Amino acid sequence: MMHHESALLLSSCLVVVSCVPEGGGAEDDEAGESGTQTDSEDESSSEEESGSESESGSESESDTDDPGPEPSTLSLSFSAIKQFDFEWTASPGADFYRLLEQDDGPFEQLGEDLEQTSLSLTMPLHAKFGATYVLQACNGDGCTDSEPLVVADHMIEAIGFFKASNANEGDGFGGAVAMSADGGMLAVGAPHEDGGDPQNDTGAVYVFRLDEEQGWIQEAHVKASNPGQNDRFGLRVALSADGMVLAVGAGLKDGPEGEDSMGAAYVFRRDVQAGWEEEAFLRASNGEGGDYFGWRVALSGDGETLAVSAILEDSAAKGIDGDKTDNSSPAAGAVYVYRHDGGDWTEEAYVKASNTGAGDQYGESVALSGDGSMLAVGSILEDGGATGVGGDEADNSAEDSGAVYVYRRDEQTGWGQEAYVKASNTDAGDVFGTVVALGAEGDVLAVSAMHEDGEGAGVDGFDWDNSLDFAGAAYVLRRDEQMDWAQEAYVKASTPGHGDFFGWSLTLSGDGRWLAVGSVFETGGAKGVGGDDSLSGASTAGAGYVYHDLEGEGWVLESYVKATNTTSDQGFGMSMALSHDGAVLGVGAGWESSGSQGIGGDASGNGMEGSGAVYLY
Structure with a gap:
């Protein structure tokens, strides 16, 4: 997003490793901010219509003191029309995963907890340049965050x-x-x-x-x-x-x-x-x-x-x-x-x-x-x-x-x-x-x-x-x-x-x-x-x-x-x-x-x- 001051300059396939995200800012309730799930192996994940108002998940912050599982490696590619295709490596010891987004506000969870290692979402492309994503690998002991992924690609494929x-x-x-x-x-x-x-x-x-x-x-x-x-x-x-x-x-x-x-x-x-x-x-x-x-x-x-x-x-x-x-x-x-x-x-x-x-x-x-x-x-x-x-x-x-x-x-x-x-x-x-x-x-x-x-x-x-x-x-x-x-x-x-x-x-x-x-x-x-x-x-x-x-x-x-x-x-x-x-x-x-x-x-x-x-x- 053009008003964001920081961005990792990443290519059309974005790969990240482990780190702790920093939240901040006021909560943003914008429709379409958290995207629409379109392709998931988890049938229980919420699905929302393209272009309709969507409710983002609960606000989420990592706890670095908890001995969570090993971090995953998160990647992002794009496909038509308006698709963000997330993939991540399986984390040993993880029972489930959470995908977080920071976009004009604090990190918030997209959808529900996930068992699979991929997720495709329909996104408002004009609103996502500069958005940041983190993948949390979680178990009963806590969650471990991947390094923040900042969208700096021009999303032409999507x-x-x-x-x-x-x-x-x-x-x-x-x-x-x-x-x-x-x-x-x-x-x-x-x-x-x-x-x-x-x-x-x-x-x-x-x-x-x-x-x-x-x-x-x-x-x-x-x-x-x-x-x-x-x-x-x-x-x-x-x-x-x-x-x-x-x-x-x-x-x-x-x-x-x-x-x-x-x-x-x-x-x-x-x-x-x-x-x-x-x-x-x-x-x-x-x-x-x-x-x-x-x-x-x-x-x-x-x-x-x-x-x-x-x-x-x-x-x-x-x-x-x-x-x-x-x-x-x-x-x-x-x-x-x-x-x-x-x-x-x-x-x-x-x-x-x-x-x-x-x-x-x-x-x-x-x-x-x-x-x-x-x-x-x-x-x-x-x-x-x-x-x-x-x-x-x-x-x-x-x-x-x-x-x-x-x-x-x-x-x-x-x-x-x-x-x-x-x-x-x-x-x-x-x-x-x-x-x-x-x-x-x-x-x-x-x-x-x-x-x-x-x-x-x-x-x-x-x-x-x-x-x-x-x-x-x-x-x-x-x-x-x-x-x-x-x-x-x-x-x-x-x-x-x-x-x-x-x-x-x-x-x-x-x-x-x-x-x-x-x-x-x-x-x-x-x-x-x-x-x-x-x-x-x-x-x-x-x-x-x-x-x-x-x-x-x-x-x-x-x-x-x-x-x-x-x-x-x-x-x-x-x-x-x-x-x-x-x-x-x-x-x-x-x-x-x-x-x-x-x-x-x-x-x-x-x-x-x-x-x-x-x-x-």
């Missing part, structure tokens, strides 16, 4: 590599990703996929599922019921928490009378027996050519509320349910909220900015809370010069600085605006609101500004230096018990660079404690997790940065994440998704060019330019 089953040049698979709460369902958009049609860029979505018997499989290749040329179906995707409802945006789809780029959105529902079926085809109630309805989509965790944006919609209305027919504010943008009433999807609200302005592109980003009662909307070309929350909305002194609007739905009174949010360091051209994300409870908000120019690095560094054009930044805000929003963290890359576009993508775990940010034009040449972020030479390779909200410490940089096959022009970090507990991370690279198809294929070479890929950590 990273999942996903391609479309019909991967083709230029499809852009990975341009959008979405994940179920447990991390066991993954939806991937390929907006330029042609599907064998004579038309170009109709687009497609691929749904992958973690099967208990088969592991990860592609479950569905999803197409629109009415595909058209240049629809870009799959440009945006969203999944409900249970993975049973899928929303897809097709922002460039032409209208019924041939209106250019009116846009559309689709809703699909999964039936366990029948599979995926299209449930709804949606158009804006005031749709016109060039509105780009479907540019962004967001789905509540319960799958009952849908938000769809139209970034170039022209109405001059303000607030909720204003005049849709007034087209005097070109490209102002709008958001439409739909509710599922058990059968149909019906429009519940027509949402505009409280300070609507021409060209603001309100709706560039949208997010919903788990129950659909909180909505966040980004407006990247808004010109407000205010800073922080609740500033002067009429101050247009910072062109294209960007803003975010937060709304709350009251079951009695409907939707109302709760907050007008600006960056703490508002500046012209920053495009604050590039991406927005809400935690499931709706009380944590993450916002990116991919054109922000600050030179500061890491979390809460200096924000006054504008010497790195388009380096990018992210911001985390939290709502308190009085319903007031305040900025909690100003987040930068560990090594910000000119034109990196940090914040092109952003995702927040449902529990609000994990944040991942994509930087598609980053030039680092490292591979896997925890590589050297000072390396260069891979233009537009892209990178991901994972941050963790630690109790007592706040937000810290957890890991620097790269592709397994880093090369120039991959666009790694174009899209990102996290499970509810942060234990599963998916990263899209829509420009990746390897020639394989399906899951776990050959990631080398450039035989299929721009086909795209997704990586699972």
Whole structure:
């Protein structure tokens, strides 16, 4: 983990001998911290689902005064997908073994006591660089510890590599990703996929599922019921928490009378027996050519509320349910909220900015809370010069600085605006609101500004230096018990660079404690997790940065994440998704060019330019 200061530099097969671990720090109750057992000879050992919340074993410390058995020699290797494969030598006199982990806290036992000499666990790779492991050999006289094993390998072998089953040049698979709460369902958009049609860029979505018997499989290749040329179906995707409802945006789809780029959105529902079926085809109630309805989509965790944006919609209305027919504010943008009433999807609200302005592109980003009662909307070309929350909305002194609007739905009174949010360091051209994300409870908000120019690095560094054009930044805000929003963290890359576009993508775990940010034009040449972020030479390779909200410490940089096959022009970090507990991370690279198809294929070479890929950590 990047905030750990010590590590044994070990190769992909890690071997250790005997020593006593030192505990310390506060106990960490993070989901996914202790991994998921997947392969054990001990049938009594607890098994947990990949990506679901797990409870670590009891806190354990060694007693060096006890005459325990001889120490074992512990080794660790990695395998796909997300597997840590532990093995250890049998210790003469040992009756059982315990595997301990230290990760943001004291040593804790993983699972139960073991009789075998191997154990495979599913791990959150992005959270385990720098984690420490100890194997205790135990009998009635006590336990003897192996020497601590620190993960300093980049875990390339364990990273999942996903391609479309019909991967083709230029499809852009990975341009959008979405994940179920447990991390066991993954939806991937390929907006330029042609599907064998004579038309170009109709687009497609691929749904992958973690099967208990088969592991990860592609479950569905999803197409629109009415595909058209240049629809870009799959440009945006969203999944409900249970993975049973899928929303897809097709922002460039032409209208019924041939209106250019009116846009559309689709809703699909999964039936366990029948599979995926299209449930709804949606158009804006005031749709016109060039509105780009479907540019962004967001789905509540319960799958009952849908938000769809139209970034170039022209109405001059303000607030909720204003005049849709007034087209005097070109490209102002709008958001439409739909509710599922058990059968149909019906429009519940027509949402505009409280300070609507021409060209603001309100709706560039949208997010919903788990129950659909909180909505966040980004407006990247808004010109407000205010800073922080609740500033002067009429101050247009910072062109294209960007803003975010937060709304709350009251079951009695409907939707109302709760907050007008600006960056703490508002500046012209920053495009604050590039991406927005809400935690499931709706009380944590993450916002990116991919054109922000600050030179500061890491979390809460200096924000006054504008010497790195388009380096990018992210911001985390939290709502308190009085319903007031305040900025909690100003987040930068560990090594910000000119034109990196940090914040092109952003995702927040449902529990609000994990944040991942994509930087598609980053030039680092490292591979896997925890590589050297000072390396260069891979233009537009892209990178991901994972941050963790630690109790007592706040937000810290957890890991620097790269592709397994880093090369120039991959666009790694174009899209990102996290499970509810942060234990599963998916990263899209829509420009990746390897020639394989399906899951776990050959990631080398450039035989299929721009086909795209997704990586699972």
